[in-house]
Amino acid sequence: MSRTLAAVTAILLGAMAAIGSADAAPRAKPDQIRYKYVRPTDPSHQAIYDQIKQGRALELLQQLLSPLRLPHPLTLKVASCDGVPDAWYGNEVVTLCYELLAEILKNATTRDLPAGVSKADTILGPAFDVFLHETGHAVFDMLQIPVLGREEDAADQFSAYVMLRLSKAEARRMILGAAYLRAKELPEPEPLSSRDKFSDEHSMPAQRAFNVLCIAYGADKKLFADIVANDILPKQRAETCEIDYDDLTFAMTALIGPHIDKISARKFHEVWTRTVSARRTRLNRQ
Numbered sequence: 001m002s003r004t005l006a007a008v009t010a011i012l013l014g015a016m017a018a019i020g021s022a023d024a025a026p027r028a029k030p031d032q033i034r035y036k037y038v039r040p041t042d043p044s045h046q047a048i049y050d051q052i053k054q055g056r057a058l059e060l061l062q063q064l065l066s067p068l069r070l071p072h073p074l075t076l077k078v079a080s081c082d083g084v085p086d087a088w089y090g091n092e093v094v095t096l097c098y099e100l101l102a103e104i105l106k107n108a109t110t111r112d113l114p115a116g117v118s119k120a121d122t123i124l125g126p127a128f129d130v131f132l133h134e135t136g137h138a139v140f141d142m143l144q145i146p147v148l149g150r151e152e153d154a155a156d157q158f159s160a161y162v163m164l165r166l167s168k169a170e171a172r173r174m175i176l177g178a179a180y181l182r183a184k185e186l187p188e189p190e191p192l193s194s195r196d197k198f199s200d201e202h203s204m205p206a207q208r209a210f211n212v213l214c215i216a217y218g219a220d221k222k223l224f225a226d227i228v229a230n231d232i233l234p235k236q237r238a239e240t241c242e243i244d245y246d247d248l249t250f251a252m253t254a255l256i257g258p259h260i261d262k263i264s265a266r267k268f269h270e271v272w273t274r275t276v277s278a279r280r281t282r283l284n285r286q
């Protein structure tokens, strides 16, 4: 299955023509992503601030998401959150807390993992996954996208789908890195009872890990063959992953496709390769 951006763009544009929705959001335009590095209030987060600023993490996300045609600017922000490791979307701003980035760094693997997952993958994958998940919420809200099922699951799927648009090697690293952290089940700020966990609006961390792996396997059975062969994703679940991915592709193509700008989407791979590959090399050296 082709993972090239050209193919994806063609599909998205085809969908746009097919449903005649070019005027779905007449005031929307591309290049609506803004960003803000707010200085941390906790001095122990200064190093994270320096690293992400130097690594131009938000500029990269801005470029990655710039093809989205939005009716208003969407700001991506990193900020201090009074000690709470969180991330959220509200009022056209995505906020990711330094506290959550600190958790991601603390839980990154210190050695390369069997599936070829490096330390950098277990930092970049989860960090981008959180931003893309929150961007999913932003997109559903700003473009008034109908969501069937739980919005938290839909936001996870939005993130997985965007990560799978990267080159094969990058997509694999991002997906496995994101799944690694989910599977680790980060401790909650306050211990939750089973009742609280089961009634939460999010699926449980392990379910979120299996779901993203399933979407990835459904997208490319060759690229992710080892996660089933090595029983990371159970065979029984793997049987339906292609259907899950097809459903997701149909939804993304029909609902988000009309809001993708073809011209700015063309720059996507070049930017990604140049900046993320350099960043990954630096992170793995640390």
Ligand SMILES: [Zn+2]
Pocket (backbone or CB within 6 Å): 133, 134, 137, 152, 155
């Ligand atoms: Zn969410």
